[in-house]
Structures are given as structure tokens and as C-alpha cells.
Amino acid sequence: MGKMPHDLMEKYIYTRLGEIREDVLIASKPGIDVSVTWIKDDVVLVSHLDPIVGAVKRIGWLAVHIACNDIATAGVRPRWIMSLILLPEKWDPDMLDTITSDIDQAAKELNVSIIGGHTGYAHGLNRPLVSISAMGLGRYNDILLASMAKPGDSIIVTKGIGLEGTAILASDFKDILLSKGVSEKVIINALKYFNEISVVKEAMALAEAKLVNAMHDATRGGVAEALLEMAYASNTYIEVYEDKMPLKDETRIFAEKLNFDPLWMISSGTLIISVLPENEDKVIKILRDMKISSSVVGKVIRRNKPRVLIHRREGYEETLDTLEPDRDELARIWSEYPRA
Incomplete structure (x- = not known):
């Protein structure tokens, strides 16, 4: 899975971020892997989303760890994740079993809870795609970027x-x-x-x-x-x-x-x-x-x-x-x- 060219990100992504809200303290920009949203006093929600499609084996385990890494590099301990699992058209129950088992194992290793997500299959995929949204709470003045x-x-x-x-x-x-x-x-x-x-x-x-x-x-x-x-x-x-x-x-x-x-x-x-x-x-x-x-x-x-x-x-x-x-x-x- 490749990244989009920087000029197209500037033109079509970073300028189209919906409503500008005061509680969004840090939003998408080049080199910044997390968003920071105000919750209460100096407490903020740090969140990140990351997909993975370049691996076949252990894809669910990898996806959890990689998403949680970006929360931790901001100086915040990851606490919750949500998962998107898209399987190839020719999927089977064993594939789903392996991926969800790996996601569960990785979440337990990091002491994070799986609080929601979506699971399905898609035409045109030749390998599974797993995307994890990770979240954690921290204090604004302690955030590292x-x-x-x-x-x-x-x-x-x-x-x-x-x-x-x-x-x-x-x-x-x-x-x-x-x-x-x-x-x-x-x-x-x-x-x-x-x-x-x-x-x-x-x-x-x-x-x-x-x-x-x-x-x-x-x-x-x-x-x-x-x-x-x-x-x-x-x-x-x-x-x-x-x-x-x-x-x-x-x-x-x-x-x-x-x-x-x-x-x-x-x-x-x-x-x-x-x-x-x-x-x-x-x-x-x-x-x-x-x-x-x-x-x-x-x-x-x-x-x-x-x-x-x-x-x-x-x-x-x-x-x-x-x-x-x-x-x-x-x-x-x-x-x-x-x-x-």
C-alpha cells in the first residue's frame, strides 16, 4: 500500500477537513501521525488510524502494534482500538479466525480494549486489508510530536x-x-x-x-x-x-x-x-x-x-x-x- 503524493495531499486532503472546531487542537498535516482533541481541562484524546495490506501472515497482530506505536510516540499510552477487516472475495472462516485471533492477542499484549469496528469482504482484493484506529488519553502539555x-x-x-x-x-x-x-x-x-x-x-x-x-x-x-x-x-x-x-x-x-x-x-x-x-x-x-x-x-x-x-x-x-x-x-x- 503506497502513500499519496504530497502535493495531492495538500490539495485534496489537508484543505478538506470539514468543520473547524475549537476542540480539535491538532489535525492532519505532513509528518504528524496523530490528531489531538480536547476533552476536559488539560486532558486530550490522541488518536491515529493505520491500514496494513503489505503482509499476509500475522496481519492482524501487526496492524494493532503499528497503530498503537504512533499513539505511544506521542507520549501517550494506547487504551482503545477499533478494527476494520476487509477480506478477499474468496475468503474462508479460517482466514477470519486467524486475523481476529491475532488482533485479540496483540490487544492483550498492549493492555488495550477493542471497542468496535467493521468486518466484511470486498471484490477485487487479493489479500486481506486490516485498518486499526487507536486512541489514548494524555495531558496536552506532555504531548510529543x-x-x-x-x-x-x-x-x-x-x-x-x-x-x-x-x-x-x-x-x-x-x-x-x-x-x-x-x-x-x-x-x-x-x-x-x-x-x-x-x-x-x-x-x-x-x-x-x-x-x-x-x-x-x-x-x-x-x-x-x-x-x-x-x-x-x-x-x-x-x-x-x-x-x-x-x-x-x-x-x-x-x-x-x-x-x-x-x-x-x-x-x-x-x-x-x-x-x-x-x-x-x-x-x-x-x-x-x-x-x-x-x-x-x-x-x-x-x-x-x-x-x-x-x-x-x-x-x-x-x-x-x-x-x-x-x-x-x-x-x-x-x-x-x-x-x-
Whole structure:
């Protein structure tokens, strides 16, 4: 599932948000993954909706964790979800059983309640589509947004780039990877990355410690797109170094065999953190105590036209200044191997 071009989003989405109400404190805009609605006093409702169609196995589990990640990166603990399940025309009860069981399991893991939704099937779908709306309550002055990244901040990246995509490839593309010479052991190791896709625990720990200025979960488009979204949201110029990015061996092997760029591979579970330099070590220690690896990969340079400069491992520089909805490595691989 791809993203719409930024210019069309500006023209047809961000200018058509219905009635302008005073209780809507933060609404849709580039790089901002949540909406914030006033409830009472300083209490606000933080909400987010995210669909998933790029995976087959564990789609319900993934959808819940990915939606709740965005609530947590705002510094709010997710409490409720609603689910939309659309099945292919040739669905069967086992498919519905698997998806709803996975949604229930993920919700219990995160201590969130499923409060409603819709389930059906649709003509023209060849894979299930699951969309989750997640919600939580927080205090307005404690909300963290990608727009809060500040010049001078260090950029920290956790776990590994291309994390979610690596796990999905191991699950849904196993036979193709085996045919390309990838060992069973490497694939089994990559499957374990599903267990790292949630960022709720670490995001909440960092938010409660009040050490970070902004956090962003790297979803479709990977770490590269997430950095650019943060730059757009905060109107900043961000500079990073590819050779400082955490890269797991399994991701590197898959990238070589399937010819993809890990920086642009979907990476839910990888947290992008903007933090004052003097708080770097404290943030890294909190993460390390939670057995989460992290690396300082660059910094926020200045307020500027949104831009990301990537110093590539090969020695050249890549400048990103336009949100690129077509740079989705998992979607490209699905198009090349549609029957995987």
C-alpha cells in the first residue's frame, strides 16, 4: 500500500477537513501521525488510524502494534482500538479466525480494549486489508510530536533499519529467499524481529523520563521517509550518516538477495528520536537497560526548507527534499513477486 503524493495531499486532503472546531487542537498535516482533541481541562484524546495490506501472515497482530506505536510516540499510552477487516472475495472462516485471533492477542499484549469496528469482504482484493484506529488519553502539555524536533538536537535510531520489512520478507517470501541461497537459520532469525515491532514500552519510558523532544516510528518508506517526515513536520534540515545506522545481518543479507535499500524498507519498531545532545547518554542508557540497541546517526542542523542529507556508505551524498510515496521497497518487492 503506497502513500499519496504530497502535493495531492495538500490539495485534496489537508484543505478538506470539514468543520473547524475549537476542540480539535491538532489535525492532519505532513509528518504528524496523530490528531489531538480536547476533552476536559488539560486532558486530550490522541488518536491515529493505520491500514496494513503489505503482509499476509500475522496481519492482524501487526496492524494493532503499528497503530498503537504512533499513539505511544506521542507520549501517550494506547487504551482503545477499533478494527476494520476487509477480506478477499474468496475468503474462508479460517482466514477470519486467524486475523481476529491475532488482533485479540496483540490487544492483550498492549493492555488495550477493542471497542468496535467493521468486518466484511470486498471484490477485487487479493489479500486481506486490516485498518486499526487507536486512541489514548494524555495531558496536552506532555504531548510529543515530530514537529518538536529542534536545531541542535541529536538524532538517535533504535534496533535496526528495515526491521519490519525483514520480518515480513522472512514470513511471506521464505521460498524465494531459500531459492536465492539464504539459509534457513538466517530466515528463522529474521522472523524473531516480529517481536521487536512494538515501540510502546520504550516510547513511554522515554516520554515519562521527559528527555526527548520528538519521536517518530519508521513505517512505510522506512527510516529515510521517517526522517523526511520529521523534517517536514519541524521545518528543519537533518543530516545523517548511513554507516552509523544500525543494520542487522539478516536485513543486509535480504537486501543483497532481493536488491533493496534498507533505508527505504518499512521499519515499524525502529524509533527515530530527536534529543538534546546533553541527554543522548541518558536516552541510550534507558534503552540499553530495556535491552534495546540504539545509535546516534546525525543531528538536526537548522530551521530550513524541509530537507534530509544522507551521507551514503559508498561515499556520496543523497539529498531528500520531497516526500516520495513511491519509494516503498516492500511494495516494489510484492510487485516483482506477486504470488509469494
